[in-house]
Each structure stands twice: as structure tokens, then as C-alpha cells.
Amino acid sequence: MSEQFVTYELDGNVALVGIDRADKRNAISMDVMNQLLAAFLRAADEARCGVLFGHGDNFSAGLDLAEAAARLKSGAPSTPRSRGRWNGPLDQVARGGLPWIAALKGACIGGGLEIAAACHIRVADQTTFFALPEGRRGIFVGGGGSVRIQRLMGYARMADLMLTGRALNAAEGERANLCQYVVPAGQSLEKATELARAVAANAASTNWGVCAALPRVNDMAHDDGLFIEGLIGMAARSNESADRIGAFLGGRNKVAAPDKED
Structure with a gap:
């Protein structure tokens, strides 16, 4: 049985889903993504709103690069299915019909930002920083970021992040439309849960x-x-x-x- 990397709690009619890989800054491996998909589907069945957060000090530092490097070294052929393996889980969030609120803190970079961008509302605390370092890694966004992140912040800003590797702090991220709320350090989950309860009360x-x-x-x-x-x-x-x-x-x-x- 694989290690459990995702937590799930039903708080009334709000599902709290946590990425639980704090020692790796909540890097997203395929095991993590598969477990997230299971949590997203469960929440769709039993909740009125979902909150996605990261355990530890970070939301997510993105793709598990160690896993990606091992896959590249193995020489396994890349297929359309393998290249788009995040699309199904994140479309379940972005277009599945259940509202999702991301509670952000620390690193929200690369694939972590792609996951956050699939949510409908993003709450950052003051420790949050955003980046798309794919250019420096020799890879490209692969979790819908070219669509969702570009629609949030526009081509010019996204191209700047990817080409230069610069990072945005929480206030800059709010101005660039990467988040809608900025709260004091340590309060993003509390604020996201508060919003989720209000959203769950809607029709x-x-x-x-x-x-x-x-x-x-x-x-x-x-x-x-x-x-x-x-x-x-x-x-x-x-x-x-x-x-x-x-x-x-x-x-x-x-x-x-x-x-x-x-």
C-alpha cells in the first residue's frame, strides 16, 4: 500500500483536503495527484464546498522533480496520456461543479500554482510567494497552467515569470490576480474555511x-x-x-x- 500523502476531513458540509508531504515542501508526485483526485471525487459526493491547503510551511513547491528526473533517465517514452496526467484531476476541481478555495502559504510555485489556479478562490497569507521556474528547469507547465494561469494574470505577466524566474510576494500576487485575499501569516486556512462555509450556504x-x-x-x-x-x-x-x-x-x-x- 502506498504512503498516504493527502488528508481528508469533512467539517459540516465543507471538505478540508490537505497535501501532506511537508518534508518535500508538498511536492506533487503521481501518488499525491492520484490521492488528490480521490479526495476531490469524495468531496463532490458529500460536501457543498472544498478547501485545499498544504500541511507544514508551504502550499506546494510544485512537481516532484526527483520523480520527474527518474522518469526522464529511465528513457520511458512520453505519450499524450503521460503528458496530460494532471488534467483530469484538476479539471475535476476547475469545472466539476463543487466550489474549491485554496488556502496558500509559503511556496506556491510551478505545479503548486497550477493546482491553486484550478480553484475558484485563492486566499494567500503574507508568507506566500508565487513563481513559475520551469524555464530554469528545462520543462514546461503541464497542469493546465498555460490556460488557467495565463487567463488569471495575462500573457505578459506569465511570460515574465517563466522567462526570468522571478517570484512574486503575496501583495504582488494579489495585484496580478493570482489570489483574491491576502491575510496575516498563518491565517489563510482559517479565512478559506470561513469563506467556504459562506459559499456552502449558497443555493x-x-x-x-x-x-x-x-x-x-x-x-x-x-x-x-x-x-x-x-x-x-x-x-x-x-x-x-x-x-x-x-x-x-x-x-x-x-x-x-x-x-x-x-
């Missing part, structure tokens, strides 16, 4: 539309996107929708104004 049909349909609409032509929007809007309507709208009209569930900046 499940709307959460599904945001997570499974909205990314696909982004891939469509203008007219096709509007057509699908109409279909998803109809599919999301239910008796629960009427109840929630009624609660708003009755003075409940109002949208609070954000705190004023100093």
Missing part, C-alpha cells in the same frame, strides 16, 4: 453554475455564451430560488456594504 444550483458553467462560457464565442447563460439561468431556478428572493424582499439576506478604507 447549490447557483454554485454549480458558477463553477461548472461559467468557465465554459469563458471559452465560447459571444453569442454562444449568451445562449448558454440563458439555459443555465433557467436551470438554476427552483423553489429554493423563490424562497431566497422572498427572504431578501422580507428584509433578510441584504448585501452589506464593504468596510471603508482608511
Whole structure:
């Protein structure tokens, strides 16, 4: 039996999934990715929202380079299936219909950033740093980063990271759209879990539309996107929708104004 590298806890209707390989800065081997896929599928069956985090001081330093080097030295032929082996697990996150929130800290680089980019919301603490060092390693992104990370930060910023090897701190990452929240050191998991509980309280049909349909609409032509929007809007309507709208009209569930900046 392989060593267990992923933890799973169901906290009410929130699934807490942890990458548990702290001695390797949570580097992602195929065993780790296979265990993550099992956790993602389990969460889809029993949770309303998922939180993905890393044990220890880092979210993930990316691809397990020792495993990758051994595979290269073995001379095993590269096949389309072997090159895209992260796509299925991460598509389960990005387009599977269950909202996922990444709690980031320390290293979020290479494949770790690709995993975080598959989540719908990313919370970084002040120790977080982002990088794409593939150029220096002689490899290329292989976990959907060329699509997801580029759509988050744009070509120019992504090319800069890959070509120069520079790292971004948490504040720079927020400005580059790699995360939506920055919190004090050690508080990203707490904040992500707080957000997950709020997300889990939403109408499940709307959460599904945001997570499974909205990314696909982004891939469509203008007219096709509007057509699908109409279909998803109809599919999301239910008796629960009427109840929630009624609660708003009755003075409940109002949208609070954000705190004023100093």
C-alpha cells in the first residue's frame, strides 16, 4: 500500500483536503495527484464546498522533480496520456461543479500554482510567494497552467515569470490576480474555511453554475455564451430560488456594504 500523502476531513458540509508531504515542501508526485483526485471525487459526493491547503510551511513547491528526473533517465517514452496526467484531476476541481478555495502559504510555485489556479478562490497569507521556474528547469507547465494561469494574470505577466524566474510576494500576487485575499501569516486556512462555509450556504444550483458553467462560457464565442447563460439561468431556478428572493424582499439576506478604507 502506498504512503498516504493527502488528508481528508469533512467539517459540516465543507471538505478540508490537505497535501501532506511537508518534508518535500508538498511536492506533487503521481501518488499525491492520484490521492488528490480521490479526495476531490469524495468531496463532490458529500460536501457543498472544498478547501485545499498544504500541511507544514508551504502550499506546494510544485512537481516532484526527483520523480520527474527518474522518469526522464529511465528513457520511458512520453505519450499524450503521460503528458496530460494532471488534467483530469484538476479539471475535476476547475469545472466539476463543487466550489474549491485554496488556502496558500509559503511556496506556491510551478505545479503548486497550477493546482491553486484550478480553484475558484485563492486566499494567500503574507508568507506566500508565487513563481513559475520551469524555464530554469528545462520543462514546461503541464497542469493546465498555460490556460488557467495565463487567463488569471495575462500573457505578459506569465511570460515574465517563466522567462526570468522571478517570484512574486503575496501583495504582488494579489495585484496580478493570482489570489483574491491576502491575510496575516498563518491565517489563510482559517479565512478559506470561513469563506467556504459562506459559499456552502449558497443555493447549490447557483454554485454549480458558477463553477461548472461559467468557465465554459469563458471559452465560447459571444453569442454562444449568451445562449448558454440563458439555459443555465433557467436551470438554476427552483423553489429554493423563490424562497431566497422572498427572504431578501422580507428584509433578510441584504448585501452589506464593504468596510471603508482608511
